[in-house]
Amino acid sequence: MKVSAPRDLCLRVENVGMRFGGLWALSEVSFVVERGTILGLIGPNGSGKTTLMNVVSGVYKPTAGQVIYDGRRISDVATHDVCHLGIARTFQVVKPFASLTVRENVAVGAMYGRLGAKRSAKDAFARTDELLDFIGLARVADRPASDLTIPDRKRLEVAKALALDPELLLLDEVMAGLNHSEVDEALHLLRTVNERGVTLIVVEHLMKAIMSISKHVIVLAEGKKIAEGSPLEVTSSPAVIEAYLGSRFAKRQQEERER
């Protein structure tokens, strides 16, 4: 089914619900992502961020609602075909192919991604070498992926996703576990990727990181969207403060503000 969408719209999530047994991990989540922007997605533990990423990347088929990307319903598309439409994602728990080298890991993406069908194995490796240079993994290109440090594993996860030549990239907590300077490097990298024309959805725990990179933020709590707006708007929203810090703290802050 073709659904008409304005040209600058990249992704439309409509009333998405996801049920596991008796639990609604997501309910009535709606938002849109404009092409070329960076959307931040935050929320406390267990709020449904990763579930939402799984729905958007076609790993889960939503129980209710629909996800429309580029005028097509993602829920009608097989998981392995979603990346051919131009959506790539990273996993929060990184999933490298441990016995392959870093270079081979990334090359698999270049072979089977959006432009993979047109590439020979040799072309895929050439594209891989460009990417490894760009992302800073060239120095460990021929090491097995299982040997990498945590920051390098995160880089590899991003490199694999970029090898798919995505138009929309979903980043699931790629900055978790990194120290200050590594986070700064990661932010710089993501900005560069975005400047090259890739739309980003960045799921993150680190408020600070999200605030510095995206102008538009969505907050999830208990599977529902509780706030949306600029970083400043959402952080001052009582619902968000309550979700993160509890109702007593939110009330106290409200009273202080009124005083």
Added chain:
Amino acid sequence: MVALLFVPSLHNDYITVTIRNILMFAAMSYGWNMIGGYTGYVSFGNAVFFGLGCYCSAVLSKYGIDNLVADVALAVVVNAIFAVLVGLPVLRLRGHYFGIATLGILLAASDLVNNLDFLGGSGGLALKQVDQAHFWLYYYAMWLVTLVCMLGTFFIARSKLGYAFVAIRENEDAAEVLGISPTRYKVIAWAIGGVMGGMAGAVFASANGFVDPSIAFAIDNNLFPIVMTLLGGMGTASGPFIGAVLLAGVNEILQQKFIKIHTLFFGAVIVVIVVFLPRGLMYLVGLRGGVRRWFADLRVFKV
């Protein structure tokens, strides 16, 4: 492999047949390696392809066609079709269920052939009398089949196809998100492996001059290739050959000297491999960092 070209010139039938059997097991090991070694889907029923190959030759012989090229060609086509038809439902299964299903396929095929009069039932089918003067012909046919399996594996491992197989083995979810359809590529690997086993079966049946279900679907044809590939190195292009030569060679000697306990040997080999060499001998060849690295990796495998 090249040295083995000169075996028939020794004019010793015992040695020729023994080495032909080793080559046969090598080809079957390559077949198992494709699905078990590269995609990581452990099959317990790959002998079904060997058996199917045997019966391709037998049926052609029944209709008066006794030509090794025709035998192998038919086995390739039949096995590829069979593998795709059976693989499409079975390879949708993930993990261990596949192994159990393959065992079921083997038992079902064996029982079916046992009861099909067209294929001679349990009494088997006789092929054309083996031509003793051209005994070497079967040897070279088996040599060629093994070479094709070996080179095929070598080139597939370096192609896009090979990377899809390994990606599925290493992490099926991650492979899927990178655009690889797990079912499609598992079926391709299973079919390529099936064709390899089938070619070996087709040549064997002609060389043997007779097949019945207990020969075609023998438990050894199922177990040996697995152990050989494990020993040599799963997911490598040389592992199955090395494993087959070592294990079949040692087995032959044990069978001569200690007929009663030689089957015990395979059990012991499996235990030793799984504990000390989970990646097989080829892993040791490529090992950098000596014994320390080896033990470090062993710890990783235990998880």
